[in-house]
Amino acid sequence: MKPRVRFAPSPTGYLHIGGARTALFNWLYARHTGGTFVLRIEDTDAARNTQEAVDAILSGLRWLGLDWDEGPISGDATGPSKGDRGPYFQSQRKENYQRRVEALLSRDLAYEKDGAIRFRMTREPILIPDLVVGDVMRPLTDREEIDPDWVLVRSDGQPVFHFVNVVDDLEMGITHVIRGEDHLSNTAKHIALFRAFGVEPPKYGHIPLILNPEGSKMSKRDRGASLSTYLEEGFIPEAVNNYLCLLGWSPKDNTEKLSLAEVVERFDLPQILRHNAKFDFEKLLWLQGEYCRELPDDRFYELAVRALAKVGIDTNKFNVNYVKAALDTCKGKIKTFSELPAYGGFYFKDEIVYDPEAAKKSFVPENKPRIEKLREAFAKADPFNAANLEAALKATASELGVKAGVLVHPVRLAVTGNPSGPSLYHLLEVIGKEKVMDRIKRALATF
RNA sequence: GACCCUAUGGUCUAGCGGUUAGGACACCUCCCUUUCACGGAGGUAGCCCGGGUUCGAGUCCCGGUAGGGUCGCCA
Numbered sequence: 001m002k003p004r005v006r007f008a009p010s011p012t013g014y015l016h017i018g019g020a021r022t023a024l025f026n027w028l029y030a031r032h033t034g035g036t037f038v039l040r041i042e043d044t045d046a047a048r049n050t051q052e053a054v055d056a057i058l059s060g061l062r063w064l065g066l067d068w069d070e071g072p073i074s075g076d077a078t079g080p081s082k083g084d085r086g087p088y089f090q091s092q093r094k095e096n097y098q099r100r101v102e103a104l105l106s107r108d109l110a111y112e113k114d115g116a117i118r119f120r121m122t123r124e125p126i127l128i129p130d131l132v133v134g135d136v137m138r139p140l141t142d143r144e145e146i147d148p149d150w151v152l153v154r155s156d157g158q159p160v161f162h163f164v165n166v167v168d169d170l171e172m173g174i175t176h177v178i179r180g181e182d183h184l185s186n187t188a189k190h191i192a193l194f195r196a197f198g199v200e201p202p203k204y205g206h207i208p209l210i211l212n213p214e215g216s217k218m219s220k221r222d223r224g225a226s227l228s229t230y231l232e233e234g235f236i237p238e239a240v241n242n243y244l245c246l247l248g249w250s251p252k253d254n255t256e257k258l259s260l261a262e263v264v265e266r267f268d269l270p271q272i273l274r275h276n277a278k279f280d281f282e283k284l285l286w287l288q289g290e291y292c293r294e295l296p297d298d299r300f301y302e303l304a305v306r307a308l309a310k311v312g313i314d315t316n317k318f319n320v321n322y323v324k325a326a327l328d329t330c331k332g333k334i335k336t337f338s339e340l341p342a343y344g345g346f347y348f349k350d351e352i353v354y355d356p357e358a359a360k361k362s363f364v365p366e367n368k369p370r371i372e373k374l375r376e377a378f379a380k381a382d383p384f385n386a387a388n389l390e391a392a393l394k395a396t397a398s399e400l401g402v403k404a405g406v407l408v409h410p411v412r413l414a415v416t417g418n419p420s421g422p423s424l425y426h427l428l429e430v431i432g433k434e435k436v437m438d439r440i441k442r443a444l445a446t447f
Numbered sequence: 448g449a450c451c452c453u454a455u456g457g458u459c460u461a462g463c464g465g466u467u468a469g470g471a472c473a474c475c476u477c478c479c480u481u482u483c484a485c486g487g488a489g490g491u492a493g494c495c496c497g498g499g500u501u502c503g504a505g506u507c508c509c510g511g512u513a514g515g516g517u518c519g520c521c522a
Contacts (some may be wrong), residue, residue: 010522045522116520129512133452141518154520161522185451185517206452207491208449208515213458215514246471250460254470275453276515281471283459293485333484343483397481405481412482420483 001177007061007068008165010042012054014231015060017085017279018180018210018218021244025207027066028267038172038351039071044164051075060227064237065260066176070172085172090164097159100197101152109196115155119163121148126188131176131205131269132420138188146253150189162186166193174202176419178269181206181276186257195258208248208276216280224281234307234337239291243284247277257290268425289335292355297324300331322347322365325430346416347399347431352439358419362410368447370400371414374407375440384433386425393425414443 007023009015030037041057043049054075061068070083075102077089087093101117104110110119125139139435140148152163158168169177184206194201212222219225230240238260244261246256258266295303304327305315315323326347334343346352354363377396381388393411397404412424415436421427 012522042522048521114520118520130450136451138451138517139486140450145449151520156520158520159519165522180516182450182516208453211515212472217515246459248459252461254461256459256471273453278458279461280458286472289484308518335484394481403481408481418482422483426483 001175002040003033003175003177005030005035005178006038006040006169006172006174007066008040008042009057009166010045010049010161012045012048013053014220015056015226016218016224016226016375017244019211020060020064020227020240021247022178022180022207022242023061023066023273024244025249025267028069028264029176029178029205029269030069031264032267035175036069037070038085038174039088040172041072041077041089042161042164043077043089044158044161045254046091048322049091056228060231063231064241065330069423081101084345085249090168093164093168096171097164098155098240100163101159104196110152114183116151117153118149118405119152119189119196121150122192123148126191126215128184128187128191128204130187132204132272133181133184133206133274136184138185140333141197153175155368156354158287162189163193166190166197167438169202170194170197170199176203176205176269178207180203181208202322205272207272208274210247210290211276211278213278213280222279224279224284232338234303235288236291236295236303239288242291243287246281246283248273257287285335292335292337293332295331296330297328301327303337304340305332308348309342311341311345313341313345315348318348322430329426329430343418343421346418346421347427351392352415352417352442354417354446355407356445358409358413362413363443363447365447367406368444370396371404371440371444371447373400374411375437377433378428378433378436378440381433383443384429384436386423386429389428390425410443411440415439 007019007026007027009023010021024068027037029035037063041054043054054077058072058075070085071088073079073080073082076085077091078156081088096400105112110117110350112118121144122142125137128136128138130136132407150162151161168174187206191201210218212218212225223229230237241260245258245267249267251258251263251266252271269336292300294365300325305323308315324343329345330340336339374393374396376388378384379390381392391409394404397407400406408424409419411428413419414419415428415431431439
């Protein structure tokens with residue numbers, strides 16, 4: 001029988017990076033085994049659920065490229081879905097829970113107390129066979145010794161997570177439950193419930209948690225905790241997936257960069273690590289840089305234009321060849337697209353704001369005659385291209401008896417406002433003679 | 448507090464009884480480049496502690512310690 005796995009988030013906030021990785025591992029296992037990946041929205045907590053959170057889950061998974069074989073098509077709980085085990089929103093499955101409760105009640109496996117319905121939990125230790133951690137014997141805790149029974153349905157009629165989760169897994173034919181290790185202890189409850197329903201529980205695989213750099217659970221305060229950060233900061237989903245794969249799983253051969261297709265081929269549960277991993281934004285950034293550099297031009301342009309538009313720079317106002325030439329000088333230099341406006345925004349602005357620190361060093365009186373002379377040399381460059389500009393600058397430096405850097409830095413600052421950036425000669429060529437002359441002239445006035 | 452999981456450089460990890468303990472990120476130095484980045488060459492830094500088992504232990508066992516998780520009418 002082909003595995004059926006699921007990602008079952010509750011839409012109570014943003015899509016957590018740990019949740020995204022849980023989804024990824026489930027997806028990988030399904031794709032590796034030829035099984036089915038189900039998306040189920042656990043929206044039983046009406047008070048805390050939000051439509052935005054539902055949408056964030058769907059769009060986040062789509063952004064990562066984690067397609068589901070069964071589950072909602074839209075964020076509308078009553079809307080269409082794919083798969084024959086729906087509905088895939090728990091809010092639409094109330095009758096199932098009701099029927100299951102009655103079944104337990106009728107067999108005295110559950111009972112009512114204080115208006116709530118409670119499950120008669122076994123007092124015996126329960127063995128949890130885990131595909132990642134190994135066999136785990138889970139006895140009762142001291143609190144549970146006093147009263148091991150637990151609530152299935154609250155007094156307000158709402159069924160609790162442990163119950164609906166098990167009922168749905170059972171009815172959706174889930175064969176493997178891959179989830180965070182924070183659920184390991186609770187699995188005893190789930191196993192007991194499955195048995196009460198007379199079925200064997202699914203196989204479990206509890207994956208380690210993602211911790212923040214301080215070593216505690218990632219929370220919204222931590223950088224990178226929300227998947228939306230990566231969409232907003234112009235990350236490439238392939239890079240995020242790649243990094244997430246490396247947290248808690250290893251290809252075992254020192255490979256760091258792997259495509260999702262490669263991971264699908266190599267991924268399996270026994271290779272999953274058993275210890276938690278701290279989130280390292282720097283390493284993710286490194287991978288992001290790697291992927292960004294290798295992006296096909298068309299995709300690079302698309303993402304770049306989008307990032308510029310986000311800060312109000314409309315590249316449509318410029319000639320398409322100019323835009324492409326400008327972006328070409330930035331490719332391979334930036335890591336995330338959110339850096340682009342600061343890095344290459346000068347191509348699309350009229351007003352250049354000089355970096356104050358750099359201006360203090362470059363825009364000094366002794367440089368004024370030098371830059372004036374260089375500007376004259378640039379004026380004669382024909383055609384106005386990188387090679388000629390480089391030659392002109394070097395010749396001028398040599399005439400003046402100064403190093404090229406003495407001229408390079410003030411010009412860069414005058415034209416871009418930044419102390420560093422794309423290759424100077426190429427950037428000048430792209431911007432063009434007229435604007436370069438204007439910008440140098442304007443800067444000269446501040447020396 | 449009880450119970451469960453875990454423990455290799457700062458971080459992610461390889462290792463499965465005998466290795467000069469390997470790789471990656473980060474950091475440092477140098478080269479390339481008169482910017483930055485990329486690339487190249489080096490470098491600093493690690494088996495939590497204590498007992499066993501064994502000729503031999505990062506590797507197996509036990510005990511500590513530390514970190515994480517769970518014990519809800521939250522999910």
